Amino acid sequence: MSDSLLDVHIKHSLQTVHGVMPMEIALSLAKEQILAITGPSGAGKTTLLRHIAGLLTPETGKIVFGNELWLDSSKQKSVVPQLRNIGFVFQDYALFPHLTVEENLLFGLPKGSDRSIVEDLLTATELSNLANRKPNQLSGGQQQRVALARALVRKPDLMLLDEPFAALDYDMRYHLQDMLLKFHQQHHFTMIIVTHDIGEIFRLADQVAIIENGKIIRQGTPTEVYAKDQSQTGDFVIFGEVLSCVIQADQLLVSALVENKVRQLTLPLDLASEMIPGNTFTLHYPMDSARVMLIRH
Numbered sequence: 001m002s003d004s005l006l007d008v009h010i011k012h013s014l015q016t017v018h019g020v021m022p023m024e025i026a027l028s029l030a031k032e033q034i035l036a037i038t039g040p041s042g043a044g045k046t047t048l049l050r051h052i053a054g055l056l057t058p059e060t061g062k063i064v065f066g067n068e069l070w071l072d073s074s075k076q077k078s079v080v081p082q083l084r085n086i087g088f089v090f091q092d093y094a095l096f097p098h099l100t101v102e103e104n105l106l107f108g109l110p111k112g113s114d115r116s117i118v119e120d121l122l123t124a125t126e127l128s129n130l131a132n133r134k135p136n137q138l139s140g141g142q143q144q145r146v147a148l149a150r151a152l153v154r155k156p157d158l159m160l161l162d163e164p165f166a167a168l169d170y171d172m173r174y175h176l177q178d179m180l181l182k183f184h185q186q187h188h189f190t191m192i193i194v195t196h197d198i199g200e201i202f203r204l205a206d207q208v209a210i211i212e213n214g215k216i217i218r219q220g221t222p223t224e225v226y227a228k229d230q231s232q233t234g235d236f237v238i239f240g241e242v243l244s245c246v247i248q249a250d251q252l253l254v255s256a257l258v259e260n261k262v263r264q265l266t267l268p269l270d271l272a273s274e275m276i277p278g279n280t281f282t283l284h285y286p287m288d289s290a291r292v293m294l295i296r297h
């Protein structure tokens, strides 16, 4: 018997613009652990979440969650997504535009359940005053709080989050990371989060897996995978060399060589003048702030 809560073994042919790319993933996660999945665009991160959620069926595979068998291709067994008790949060919020905030939450509530959880979640996500608004009357951060609350309404055992905070600015991202950590402590779910942000990985994740070309190429604690140094306060420091840098959604998407590997970093815009290809950098990720700092030598 394995000690893990979630065991995933899948093989699937990804159809990419360059032809077929075989995806082959094996991962295990202990109860209440937080796993961050990261890696370049097109590596298969979203596809992996969709397989775990049951929205896709792999060519071959087995997925076990606790004592439930969710998928076993050798027995042609696949449990439908609605019966997997998963909370899903996407980058683009995916709210129902014609429903109010409260109705969006009520929609996710199983029939006959106690409606008080909706009130509780509206309070916890600081949305009570906005309960009667439609999504298009909300900011990005508010919409993502609705999406988080809606995912929690069913009291999921497993939360899958696909770049949930990528479109938000740094302060809002920090606020929602904090909220997510509080929910994690209260509701005790297990969680997989796809993110490109190393700061987010350090703050949230127990484990990080890097996926490239459909395979996990590296897995470990964030410190094992990224950091050369961890201070006594728990802060992280990484060293790197800039390969490329583009501005997207008021942030810098930096490709850098960190520990001899190419990594993607999301950084605040005010570091733009330093993130020039060829420059080396030292970044400090304080645990008590979302604000990554560049250390000047």
Ligand SMILES: Nc1ncnc2c1ncn2[C@@H]1O[C@H](COP(=O)(O)OP(=O)(O)OP(=O)(O)O)[C@@H](O)[C@H]1O
Binding pocket: 013, 014, 015, 016, 017, 039, 040, 041, 042, 043, 044, 045, 046, 047, 048, 056
């Ligand atoms: N159902 C599917 N069957 C086969 N291939 C798929 C399927 N869905 C997506 N793909 C392909 O798999 C590859 C990986 O896509 P995926 O969206 O998982 O990447 P990703 O790592 O999440 O990228 P990004 O960071 O850009 O979101 C893409 O080339 C995509 O076209």
